[in-house]
Amino acid sequence: MAKEECKALLDALNKATACYHHLVLTIGGSADSQNLREELQKTRQKAQELAVAIRARLTPPLRDRGLGAEERAEFERLWVAFSGCLELLEADMRRALALGTEFPLHAPRRPLVRTGVEGGASGVAARALSARSLRHEAERDFDVEDLHQLEREILKVGEMIQDMEMKVNVPRWTVQARQTAGAELLSSASAGVSSVGGVSVQQRTGPCDLSKALAATIFSAVLLAAVALAVCVAKLS
């Protein structure tokens, strides 16, 4: 079904955009490196491929006037989500360009901001590309050329958005979102608990884990003691 395919592609694009956003967050900070720039490039290229694919899938049904009202509504919903995603991507790409220009990697007089974020983000990029892991194969001056490439890509994405607006006329305000307020809580209840608990410095998950570990050790100790007693009793009797 075209709709399922579109949905799957849209989810992938959504994932790629979110990962790209996450990666762009760290540009200019202490985690900035050649690897990061390479990951950024790969992520955004994947995102753009997905965008082109979705657009190719979504445009014909929406331009088809003979489509039923419900189906059309569904496609419009997908379209709105798609264009929103694309705009988020474009915005992040622009910011990446601005930040990349401001914080070149090899300029001695311009140190990176020490933000406390260390460690690589290859996991994030791998998630975006739906790959298991990522290989880094960038050359030395990767970031400079990358910026030029990024500029061109931004223009391309801008044109695509413009084109989309021209070709397909979907009034945004008429689209009714399927998710209600608080919908994010429903399915991600399980995901939420295990993610970062609080943003305060005191780690609240720390003590929780500790208490669990403590309980486990006490229980096992009690169990061992019980077993030892039973053995003693058995031996003595």
Added chain:
Amino acid sequence: MAAGPAPLGGHPRAQRPHLSKMERVVVSMQDPDQGVKMRSQRLLVTVIPHAVTGNDVVEWLIQKYCIAEDEALHLGTLLVQHGYLYPLRDPRRLLLRPDETPYRFQTPYFWMSTLWPAAELDYAIYLAKKNIRKQGALVDHEKAHYDQLHRKINHTWDLVVMQAREQLRAAKQRRKGDRLVIACQEQTYWLVNRPPPGVPSVLEQGPERGSCTARQVQMTVDFYKREIECCRKALGRTRVKSSVCLEAYLKFSSQRGPHDPLLSGCLPSNPWVTDNDTYWAMNAPSVAVPTKLRVEQWAFSFRELLEDPVGRAHFMDFLQTEFSAENLSFWEACEELRHGGQAQVPALVDAVYQQFLAPGAARWVNIDSRTMERTLEGLGRPHRHVLDDAQLHIYMLMKKDSYPRFLKSDLYKDLLAEAVVPLEMKRRVFPFMWKPRHSSPSLALLPTSTSGEPEAAAEGSSQQADPHKAGGPWTELAEAWHSSLAPSPTFGTDTQSKRHSLVVTSRGHGGAGGCATPTRPHQPSSSVVSQRPQLCHPVGQKWFQPCHPSTNQFWFK
């Protein structure tokens, strides 16, 4: 859409120079050799580097910029308030403490200049993420924002939920320490851009700071040429000496002072105050008997006389006695030409010529030969200003010649004598009392002659009015002025004690019936007040003790 991309190159940046300055400071703090000393933050299991203490920051600022400690503290606080530095222990209190409190630098993505203005969609995604993390336990104002955003950008709510989930999942791919730091960074950003209620927003800038781009004026040859031209034009303007101007201004003010309804009150009464429009009826443009003030105004200048229809009519009568009425008729005809319709211009010019200017015309006007020549030339191509010269000549003639005679004539003197002086509306019960000249007190005089109470009292004065008076504070003031000096007959029926207070305060020496004080809680009840008028006779008020002893205190201020 709502993602709000900043244009490449940063036009918003150029508009906010203080942000780029702050960023320079922050970047110079990052120098590995000369920057701020970095420490590590140790949590239970994880160690996160790049923490600075407030003390270090202040000391570094003092040392680098050679400033005093206060200034360094202030600068540091600015950095924290704009989100370039965030506290680790108490993230909601954005200020710099010069002690061991740890801070950390914000990532450049969340700097004010990169990501401004904050987009609604981003905020919605952030709130959704927080919702997921906190299992629905959002802070009040965040909840309110969440609901509001849900209504506002309902059409993209699918995207919001999808993105929120995905961003959280992406974050999980990082180490714990990084995750914490990134979450802190985002929280700080939103604390600065969407401050909780009660916290002043740093982003607000007053209207005068709207455009900080001071255009650099290039001191080129063109610039100086323009300046010279400007100055030359300014020199060529006719100037009047300020002494002359001021004299004329003083004369104008002193002459017109008594005629101004606001400055000197208006007879019979101010219609806005008393709702009685006799004043307007008596001063209508065409009225049989003009008021005295109006007739006096005709003596101020010729223009006043001509502008007043009644005045003009009388002047015409006067000119007829002097057999020079054609001057005024000609002038009026020229006025009609100037202000009339374009289509009638040729016909009118022709008529005027036939009647006033032609050699054997019925009402020939006496214009000097040069002007006449010019006019006759212009008549070939008539337009509405072709008779302007002639009109001006006749105008000056009338002004210099007929007008002074008119003012000295018997006609004018008779008019002055016949002119009516309207009576004031209030009937004075006791004529030997000093009456105020006008029924509406002068606004210019009132604040100076009263104590500080009138505004408060006026504010509190009641809206209920007497049958023949309109309500409103000015009624009360009018009442006050009157009643204080010559008590009104309606006073006794008034049971509103507030008016009494108004009366007392506006004329410190003796309002009638000071049965109320500004200190309202100790008011006598209205029933008590209603009995007062019999005892506190309006006349007697002035000399007798007030009925209510507590009003003593401000009677004789």
